[in-house]
Ligand SMILES: [Zn+2]
């Protein structure tokens with residue numbers, strides 16, 4: 001089968017790769033319909049996120065069941081499915097306490113990082129990481145379920161309540177999904193984004209049916225200071241700025257993964273303003289079915305701005321990497337194994 005693998009030089013290369021088979025009784029092989037490119041995938045290519053050379057990349061996938069192992073009961077060939085890529089072992093001490101998201105045996109099980117992922121024609125996973133797509137939900141919406149699970153994890157970590165104000169820092173796909181989720185939770189949402197072109201993309205997403213309760217702002221808008229009951233930094237290196245956006249007793253959630261970022265904070269400010277700085281980790285797999293349910297109500301398909309076949313992966317990644325000064329043209333880019 002065709003697959004995009006990570007090379008030693010941190011590029012991706014289209015290769016002929018062995019097609020996975022359902023060798024274990026609980027294996028499900030999924031024929032991939034499309035896979036979103038995640039910020040993580042880009043971070044791998046620019047050296048900000050670890051991954052094993054030779055691995056098939058990609059983890060935000062939807063498709064149809066191709067083959068099911070003998071013990072699989074939840075799925076049969078032809079079923080429309082979305083994959084939950086956050087594998088856990090179920091038997092280590094954190095897993096036994098239900099903290100599957102902090103599984104101690106992650107090595108070798110990170111889909112698209114050290115376990116073969118979904119920038120390919122097929123992907124194999126244990127049954128419990130394959131979920132049915134609800135009837136009537138199209139694949140363009142379902143491909144947003146995995147980013148939505150990430151967003152939901154962070155919105156809930158911030159304990160956002162109806163009637164509060166959420167400041168979402170960063171107008172990329174994750175920021176937009178966070179803003180949709182926060183809006184659904186009943187918050188007024190201020191979404192900050194420096195790039196004028198991306199601001200426009202965000203405004204188009206939230207035009208009309210969001211009732212004007214999600215507004216897109218430049219990061220230096222003075223109206224943002226002290227506004228957020230919950231502030232979510234989806235970029236990962238804007239903690240100082242996020243703290244300035246936080247209201248008294250605000251909760252600042254660090255979300256964007258950035259292994260190079262550091263920040264200088266004044267402990268007294270945290271104390272005097274009653275701030276809470278929160279890290280939510282990866283989402284617990286328990287959240288995934290809830291993200292599927294929430295996706296029924298959110299127009300996640302509006303995020304998909306670009307679609308490329310695997311062969312055109314260079315254009316696909318280029319669409320996401322706006323050079324300084326040049327406009328972003330993409331929110332979510334998906335790869336299709338035609
Ligand atoms: Zn992702």
Ligand SMILES: [Zn+2]
Nearest residue numbers: 089092095103
């Ligand atoms: Zn475990």
